Amino acid sequence: MSKPSLAEACLLTPLTCDGAMGTQLIQRGMTVDECGMAWNANRPDDIKAVHQAYRDAGCRLITTNSFGGTRTMLARHGLEGNTTAWNTLAARIAAEAAGPDAWVLGDVGPFGDFLEPMGDTTPEELEDIFREQIAALAAGGADAILVETMSDPEEVAAGVRAALSVTSLPVIATFTYQKTPSGFRTMMGTTVADAMRSAYDAGAAIVGSNCGTDLSLDDYLELGRRMAEAADGRPTILQPNAGAPQLIDGSIHYRATPEEMAALARQLRAEGITIVGGCCGTSPAHLAAIARA
Numbered sequence: 354m355s356k357p358s359l360a361e362a363c364l365l366t367p368l369t370c371d372g373a374m375g376t377q378l379i380q381r382g383m384t385v386d387e388c389g390m391a392w393n394a395n396r397p398d399d400i401k402a403v404h405q406a407y408r409d410a411g412c413r414l415i416t417t418n419s420f421g422g423t424r425t426m427l428a429r430h431g432l433e434g435n436t437t438a439w440n441t442l443a444a445r446i447a448a449e450a451a452g453p454d455a456w457v458l459g460d461v462g463p464f465g466d467f468l469e470p471m472g473d474t475t476p477e478e479l480e481d482i483f484r485e486q487i488a489a490l491a492a493g494g495a496d497a498i499l500v501e502t503m504s505d506p507e508e509v510a511a512g513v514r515a516a517l518s519v520t521s522l523p524v525i526a527t528f529t530y531q532k533t534p535s536g537f538r539t540m541m542g543t544t545v546a547d548a549m550r551s552a553y554d555a556g557a558a559i560v561g562s563n564c565g566t567d568l569s570l571d572d573y574l575e576l577g578r579r580m581a582e583a584a585d586g587r588p589t590i591l592q593p594n595a596g597a598p599q600l601i602d603g604s605i606h607y608r609a610t611p612e613e614m615a616a617l618a619r620q621l622r623a624e625g626i627t628i629v630g631g632c633c634g635t636s637p638a639h640l641a642a643i644a645r646a
């Protein structure tokens with residue numbers, strides 16, 4: 354029997370997305386300035402083991418290790434020549450771990466600069482950058498494309514257009530917000546309602562939020578309410594961090610427990626959020642508690 358489409362599956366059952374990849378790779382020895390994408394080629398067993406741990410925790414959406422996988426981000430390490438090969442590999446590794454009952458989300462992060470007029474990149478150039486990465490993720494077996502950790506609705510629109518031009522896969526788009534006196538806004542100042550509307554209008558099937566700047570678990574619940582209002586019945590996704598980061602002895606710690614994250618997940622579902630997962634500081638233990646909830 355073939356796998357139902359992600360859109361169908363969303364309607365049938367609560368789905369749990371996976372949690373942080375970066376946090377897990379750092380625990381496995383990755384250094385801060387290292388290129389995480391290179392691990393797909395050099396440490397594939399480690400990447401697969403992280404995917405497998407999330408899969409075993411009950412996550413049905415497995416995200417490829419390709420956050421910094423555009424040629425512009427790889428160029429920071431002088432590794433842009435590997436763009437197609439490493440993105441295809443990232444999707445293949447995730448697909449092996451996902452198996453027949455989970456979907457692979459081909460991960461696309463920010464391209465690392467600003468669009469015109471703040472930066473030098475035109476929307477057409479950006480679309481081309483994203484197209485190269487997304488085509489490779491699709492070739493490796495991605496079931497959907499996830500455009501994530503976004504601040505600029507125009508960058509999201511370029512990502513969604515790029516995906517729709519080279520694949521027929523559904524596109525998920527997530528923005529990162531901070532709390533301001535005038536409500537939740539992206540780094541570019543965009544409100545939840547405006548960000549979500551523009552992403553759905555661009556053609557994203559599922560829209561939501563991941564990560565966040567200094568947001569507490571209560572903030573994520575409030576954000577979930579705003580998102581559900583703005584989505585107006587369309588599918589949504591929220592991937593909170595494990596609470597607000599705390600600086601302890603010079604290093605950053607995320608302290609929310611699996612039980613606290615599970616309680617939040619239950620509340621988010623009650624508010625109408627379709628898919629819940631995790632971002633910075635979350636581990637397979639957090640995601641197992643969320644999936645159970």
Ligand SMILES: [Zn+2]
Binds near residue numbers: 565594632
């Ligand atoms: Zn994060």
